[in-house]
Amino acid sequence: MVLQDILDKTFLEREDILRLLDTQGDEYESLLRKALDVKLLHLDNHVHLRGLIELSNICRKSCLYCGVRGGNTKVTRYAISEDDAVACAQLAQRLGYGSVAIQSGERDDAEFIDKITRIIQRIKEIDNGSLGITLSLGEQSEATYRRWFEAGAHRYLLRIESSDEELYYRIHPHDARHDFHRRLDCIDTLIGLGYQTGTGVMVGLPFQTLEILAGDLLFFRDKDVAMVGMGPYIPHPDTPLYAFADQIPSSEERVKMTLRMIAILRLMMPEINMVAATAMQTLDPFGREKAIIAGANVIMPNLTPNEFREEYLIYPDKACVSDKPDECFSCLDLRMKGIGHDILYNAWGDSPAFLKKHPRES
Numbered sequence: 001m002v003l004q005d006i007l008d009k010t011f012l013e014r015e016d017i018l019r020l021l022d023t024q025g026d027e028y029e030s031l032l033r034k035a036l037d038v039k040l041l042h043l044d045n046h047v048h049l050r051g052l053i054e055l056s057n058i059c060r061k062s063c064l065y066c067g068v069r070g071g072n073t074k075v076t077r078y079a080i081s082e083d084d085a086v087a088c089a090q091l092a093q094r095l096g097y098g099s100v101a102i103q104s105g106e107r108d109d110a111e112f113i114d115k116i117t118r119i120i121q122r123i124k125e126i127d128n129g130s131l132g133i134t135l136s137l138g139e140q141s142e143a144t145y146r147r148w149f150e151a152g153a154h155r156y157l158l159r160i161e162s163s164d165e166e167l168y169y170r171i172h173p174h175d176a177r178h179d180f181h182r183r184l185d186c187i188d189t190l191i192g193l194g195y196q197t198g199t200g201v202m203v204g205l206p207f208q209t210l211e212i213l214a215g216d217l218l219f220f221r222d223k224d225v226a227m228v229g230m231g232p233y234i235p236h237p238d239t240p241l242y243a244f245a246d247q248i249p250s251s252e253e254r255v256k257m258t259l260r261m262i263a264i265l266r267l268m269m270p271e272i273n274m275v276a277a278t279a280m281q282t283l284d285p286f287g288r289e290k291a292i293i294a295g296a297n298v299i300m301p302n303l304t305p306n307e308f309r310e311e312y313l314i315y316p317d318k319a320c321v322s323d324k325p326d327e328c329f330s331c332l333d334l335r336m337k338g339i340g341h342d343i344l345y346n347a348w349g350d351s352p353a354f355l356k357k358h359p360r361e362s
């Protein structure tokens, strides 16, 4: 089939996706252009912000790719206080970000769960609940997810990392703490509780094939998630997976493959929210802009106090580590205008895909 016929289809099959994942040259450019057209048609040229608070790098897990994995003794562990986390959210509100995302290494002890609950409640008190709250705090019990939802969080990001069980266990230890099926169950629980739920994968992992990447895209569609975050894998020297760093595509190709993934998913799910990951900008100075032009519509500027950012290096050379929050603010606005996009300030920026299914929320 000629490429244009695939791009014009309303429902992509597995073999269409495989063909699009393999595009080069002019065909690759056509894919990205079509994805931008589809995005502009459904979501306009709007970009939504989520001010990112990297709450703590203390983690009970040991994912084989992650720089802050529990097993890495080179990291100085920190936890931002409740007051400082709320202050970050106040800054987000002053800057007009509309939403915050709280991310942390994974913990499930009562002290942590209570702290998060209080932070959510206090953020909801800012300006009469004007800030949206996304959580990215890993696998938790249904009771905990419910508690945080009732406290006022309404979005949750839990990347599946890879939807292929075999690859999942090549990038995670095969033990009770890193159970593929528990992760799937958590995603279902979050959706069931009414969270606007997001998932995602890393692109360019060792052992990852085009078939696996096609499976990831089909997984997102099958789960009918509201948000997706995909970024290139960046090998971290202090992690076990670094042993395979010579077996992955070049950083340029990992960026391109991530752009293909974003563009194809935009064709498959025109109304979901998709993040332009910071990891894109780490590998390419215009990585985030490229992701927006390929179909993404959300950016997560970092609000973490600078003293802690150096310790939240899930991958090396993370972008913007030394920028101050207000510098990020003006830099991003200019960068988005430069590519014909407008940041929508003071808005939650929920995905139309989710709002259609949950009209009460609008």
Ligand code: 5AD
Residues within 6 Å of the ligand: 065, 066, 067, 159, 161, 201, 202, 231, 232, 233, 234, 235, 236, 279, 314, 315
């Ligand atoms: N390279 C790229 N992304 C990574 N993440 C963790 N480690 C790496 C890495 N080395 C991503 C995971 C996780 C998110 C917070 O960061 O997908 O879900």
Ligand code: FES
Residues within 6 Å of the ligand: 059, 060, 061, 062, 063, 066, 068, 069, 070, 105, 106, 138
């Ligand atoms: Fe912390 Fe994976 S290493 S959740």
